Amino acid sequence: MSNTDMQTQLLSDFQAYQNGLNGKAETPFNQLRRLAMDNFSNLGFPTTKHEEWKYSNVKKLVEKSYNFHPKSEAGEDELSALPIPDLAGNILYFINGIFHPELSTLQTPDDKLKIITLSQAITEFPDLLNEYYGKFTDNITESFTALNTAMANDGVVVFIPDNTTLEEPVIMRMIGDVREENVGSFVRNLVVVGKNAEVKIAESFRTLGEKSGFVNAVTEIIVGEDARVDYYKVQDDNDESFHIGTTQVYQKDRSYFYSATVTINGGFVRNNLNLILDGQHINSYMYGLYIPDKKQHIDNHTLVDHRKPNCQSNELYKGILMGKSTGVFNGKIFVQEDAQKTNAYQNCRNVIVSDSATMNTKPQLEIWADDVKCSHGTTTGKLNDDAIFYMQSRGIPKQEAIKLQLLAFAEDVVSQIKIDGIRNYLEVLIREKLHGN
Amino acid sequence: MLKISNLHARVEEKEILRGINLEVKPGEVHAIMGPNGSGKSTLASVLAGREDYEVTEGTVEFLGKDLLELAPEERAAEGIFLAFQYPVEIPGVTTVNFLKTAINQIRKYHGKDPIDAAQFLKLMKQKAKSVKIDDQLLRRSLNEGFSGGEKKRNEIFQMAMLEPQLGLLDETDSGLDIDALRIVADGVNELRSANRSFIVVTHYQRLLDYIVPDFVHVLYKGRIVKSGTKELALELEEKGYDWIKAEADAAEASVA
Numbered sequence: 021m022s023n024t025d026m027q028t029q030l031l032s033d034f035q036a037y038q039n040g041l042n043g044k045a046e047t048p049f050n051q052l053r054r055l056a057m058d059n060f061s062n063l064g065f066p067t068t069k070h071e072e073w074k075y076s077n078v079k080k081l082v083e084k085s086y087n088f089h090p091k092s093e094a095g096e097d098e099l100s101a102l103p104i105p106d107l108a109g110n111i112l113y114f115i116n117g118i119f120h121p122e123l124s125t126l127q128t129p130d131d132k133l134k135i136i137t138l139s140q141a142i143t144e145f146p147d148l149l150n151e152y153y154g155k156f157t158d159n160i161t162e163s164f165t166a167l168n169t170a171m172a173n174d175g176v177v178v179f180i181p182d183n184t185t186l187e188e189p190v191i192m193r194m195i196g197d198v199r200e201e202n203v204g205s206f207v208r209n210l211v212v213v214g215k216n217a218e219v220k221i222a223e224s225f226r227t228l229g230e231k232s233g234f235v236n237a238v239t240e241i242i243v244g245e246d247a248r249v250d251y252y253k254v255q256d257d258n259d260e261s262f263h264i265g266t267t268q269v270y271q272k273d274r275s276y277f278y279s280a281t282v283t284i285n286g287g288f289v290r291n292n293l294n295l296i297l298d299g300q301h302i303n304s305y306m307y308g309l310y311i312p313d314k315k316q317h318i319d320n321h322t323l324v325d326h327r328k329p330n331c332q333s334n335e336l337y338k339g340i341l342m343g344k345s346t347g348v349f350n351g352k353i354f355v356q357e358d359a360q361k362t363n364a365y366q367n368c369r370n371v372i373v374s375d376s377a378t379m380n381t382k383p384q385l386e387i388w389a390d391d392v393k394c395s396h397g398t399t400t401g402k403l404n405d406d407a408i409f410y411m412q413s414r415g416i417p418k419q420e421a422i423k424l425q426l427l428a429f430a431e432d433v434v435s436q437i438k439i440d441g442i443r444n445y446l447e448v449l450i451r452e453k454l455h456g457n
Numbered sequence: 458m459l460k461i462s463n464l465h466a467r468v469e470e471k472e473i474l475r476g477i478n479l480e481v482k483p484g485e486v487h488a489i490m491g492p493n494g495s496g497k498s499t500l501a502s503v504l505a506g507r508e509d510y511e512v513t514e515g516t517v518e519f520l521g522k523d524l525l526e527l528a529p530e531e532r533a534a535e536g537i538f539l540a541f542q543y544p545v546e547i548p549g550v551t552t553v554n555f556l557k558t559a560i561n562q563i564r565k566y567h568g569k570d571p572i573d574a575a576q577f578l579k580l581m582k583q584k585a586k587s588v589k590i591d592d593q594l595l596r597r598s599l600n601e602g603f604s605g606g607e608k609k610r611n612e613i614f615q616m617a618m619l620e621p622q623l624g625l626l627d628e629t630d631s632g633l634d635i636d637a638l639r640i641v642a643d644g645v646n647e648l649r650s651a652n653r654s655f656i657v658v659t660h661y662q663r664l665l666d667y668i669v670p671d672f673v674h675v676l677y678k679g680r681i682v683k684s685g686t687k688e689l690a691l692e693l694e695e696k697g698y699d700w701i702k703a704e705a706d707a708a709e710a711s712v713a
């Protein structure tokens with residue numbers, strides 16, 4: 021198998037780490053990691069024969085070599101070269117997956133927002149970890165998630181206590197420092213939002229430099245009873261980068277989860293967004309936007325698992341495909357036998373701007389309950405020539421007319437983002453990108 | 458102002474315009490009538506620069522320029538405006554935003570700075586009032602979910618904003634009730650001036666009661682087969698097109 025090199029390297033890294041653990045090897049946390057590593061070594065990296073990876077080939081990724089233990093010298097100066105203007109709130113910096121408190125700014129007092137590193141959490145909050153960490157992610161069949169669970173060590177736990185409303189958002193900026201060499205990193209964060217608490221969270225991924233970054237990210241979000249969470253994942257990585265990320269959401273009764281996943285740039289991107297609706301009267305929203313060009317490949321897999329009655333989920337993903345890019349959308353909706361009175365809607369709309377771009381869409385509804393309302397639809401089409409001519413006939417040059425139409429198309433998703441700094445940042449990036457094409 | 462000579466145009470393999478000759482002088486209003494499928498919309502589209510139609514023969518001169526050499530947006534900037542028979546819906550782009558972009562692009566074409574925001578708003582309010590179009594409507598996505606009448610009034614509103622040299626109205630009257638028809642006609646009449654011309658495509662003579670044309674032409678099978686003054690429109694209203702068709706078909710047969 022072509023992936024043995026990377027696999028062997030990761031296994032031996034893992035072994036070396038285990039050998040260095042001394043007395044700590046038998047913590048439940050470490051048992052989970054060992055189990056995950058066993059699973060990963062059995063599974064290996066997926067090939068396109070795997071149904072879930074049919075259109076996303078990771079061969080190019082596993083054939084590359086990465087330094088998984090780089091030393092990054094990036095500091096304030098480098099970060100200021102990657103600005104998100106007018107961003108206010110709690111801003112956490114991660115460089116190559118490692119949390120950097122000295123670069124981060126926290127505004128919210130400690131009694132309303134706790135940020136602790138994973139290793140701290142193991143000793144200080146073992147119960148919290150035991151209850152949630154790795155409990156809802158699929159470490160058995162998802163090889164990248166298993167790998168992440170085995171390897172990740174330097175993320176954080178974000179904890180918002182019951183009945184707490186955060187005015188300031190929590191923004192996690194994941195910087196991949198690939199100025200010197202190809203860098204592999206494991207990003208792992210756990211967000212626990214207490215009962216009746218409210219928070220807006222954003223994860224921003226961005227490469228610094230021109231080499232290849234391989235980011236394997238897993239974020240777990242626990243949304244407590246009556247809690248309200250907004251979650252935005254935004255990506256602007258270089259063309260050499262590989263991003264394989266899973267956001268695993270677990271929702272309890274009457275909770276509200278609102279998400280937008282926006283991919284501006286990235287060489288190879290796979291986003292898994294999995295929602296478990298394990299309570300009644302839950303509302304879930306999933307928006308997505310991807311605008312690949314050149315040879316970029318962007319794959320969004322979403323899964324909504326309706327387990328209990330009286331919930332609703334709503335999904336809209338939109339794509340603009342330019343150049344020789346490829347896009348994938350796979351949207352699963354499961355409605356379990358118990359989940360009567362489910363309302364689940366899914367829609368995926370794509371505009372193919374260039375003749376060489378392709379889009380693969382697959383809605384997948386599996387419904388075991390009988391009293392449900394579900395609908396799904398996908399469209400993939402070209403720009404509307406009539407609309408372009410109409411705009412031209414009013415004096416708007418063709419390129420501008422196209423841009424205006426595409427911006428309007430993208431705005432449906434971008435306008436959902438309720439952190440002003442993030443929304444403005446994305447609007448600028450989208451404008452720039454459409455302008456260059 | 459506009460001189461069309463021996464204009465032939467086709468789409469795919471089908472010849473639709475088969476030798477159109479028409480001259481429009483500044484300030485004139487020309488009405489073009491004719492049965493369905495005779496090529497009226499095609500003529501309007503060719504003048505506006507729609508690429509689907511291939512011009513195979515003939516010339517069009519507009520204000521001293523070779524119109525056929527210009528891109529649609531350049532024609533608009535030079536002063537051509539087409540009020541569409543079927544205005545297009547553009548989701549996510551408001552009429553306000555759309556018009557501001559259009560005005561600024563036209564200004565850019567003429568080497569002018571973008572329009573002042575306050576001035577634009579003032580102009581918009583004034584013109585919207587003159588065609589009795591609701592401000593709220595202009596803040597919605599262009600034509601999306603508009604009624605037939607609202608779409609047509611929006612076309613006239615846009616024309617009033619862009620102040621073209623030559624207005625091409627393609628069946629702007631169809632589907633309008635009498636009140637809406639009057640609003641549209643008033644909008645056009647307000648724009649009439651000594652150096653602004655109109656070509657009004659219509660099926661019905663009733664629009665011409667309000668927008669009184671200087672000339673009336675009948676288009677049939679891609680040619681202008683009869684021209685006259687506004688009395689011709691009345692005659693057509695009374696007698697229909699059959700006699701003209703018969704005349705034209707006989708003339709064509711005798712040539713062949």
Ligand SMILES: Nc1ncnc2c1ncn2[C@@H]1O[C@H](COP(=O)(O)OP(=O)(O)O)[C@@H](O)[C@H]1O
Nearest residue numbers: 468473491492493494495496497498499500509
């Ligand atoms: N894009 C097109 N493709 C194919 N046929 C067309 C197209 N546009 C017009 N035609 C045909 O050309 C003829 C004239 O159409 P049109 O100009 O719309 O007539 P009118 O406006 O006078 O009713 C009709 O037979 C119509 O079917």
Ligand SMILES: [Mg+2]
Nearest residue numbers: 497498542628
């Ligand atoms: Mg017509």
